[in-house]
Amino acid sequence: MNIGSPIPPATAVHPDTTHVFHRQLQHQLPLAVSGRGITLTDASGKTYLDACGGAAVSCLGHGHPEVLAAMHAQIDRLAYAHTSFFTTEVAEELADVLIASAPAGMSHVYFVSGGSEAMEAALKMARQYFVEIGQPQRRHFVARRQSYHGNTLGALAVGGNAWRRAQFEPLLIDVAHVAPCYEYRDRAPDETPEAYGQRLVAELEQSFARLGPENVMAFVAETVGGATAGVLPPVPGYFKGIRELCDRHGILLILDEVMCGMGRTGTLHACEQEGVVPDLLAIAKGLGGGYQPIGAVLAQKKLVDVFRAGSGLFQHGHTYLGHAVACAAALAVQRVI
Structure with a gap:
């Protein structure tokens, strides 16, 4: 042809x-x-x-008139401006909306083009944070088996999907994996849900001790399990125990809510129901509803302040992050939600 x-x-x-x-x-x-x-x-x-x-992805279905109208209006004004040189009104407005409803202490939003990119950015934020505060020896992530965090190499490394990882194993960074919170399969008959959760927290503490807690950057987990193990809600107290453990050792908590976040569990962010606040929170699918490729990392102010006072930059970026039409689509989706 x-x-x-x-x-x-x-x-x-x-x-x-x-x-x-x-x-x-x-x-x-x-x-x-x-x-x-x-x-x-x-x-x-x-x-x-x-x-x-x-x-x-398509939380509002296809062809929603308000989302389409917002995208048309934005593309008529401005489709793209590189974020090394410009910001846009729509990106600033979307960030304001997301932070207004974010977990306590979140101050900034880093826009990307999807869930895997969001997780990659979160991992690199964690590493740079510790370099900036003079703890470059922290080099380990701990995550969970039977998890899924994306298909890019960093996200695949922290993920626990054995089939997806197998042929790419030689390319992946070494990550320690602990048991998932899988009450249906793994809670003992004589064990309460709370006791089961504390057993998992103790396993995580043993993993930190084995690596040396001063060498660990972050614990990474889906708040509610998604694409690998199915929909796995945490048992009561599990994430509170993890938050306390991470705080004790100065380890960051990265929660992946790419699939379970943005209203999927009855609150905008699934971690709200667990009574915990992560240091970094990845969102994507329900953010833009499939109308444009978009994802984001919500970051705690204490991390952003370190970057600002230190190097003054995040040493990371993609051509299409903060894309104006994608931000317009996501802003319209969130207004409908």
């Missing part, structure tokens, strides 16, 4: 004819052409119930 020629009518894309490097290379994919509400429609006119919202 000549460049610039119209695409021939098709109802599906065959793996032998596509030039797209699809995630599945042996399957014929239906050609999605429209979406409205809870349904997607392919080129043959077949309608699908988008029951899982893609990858748990």
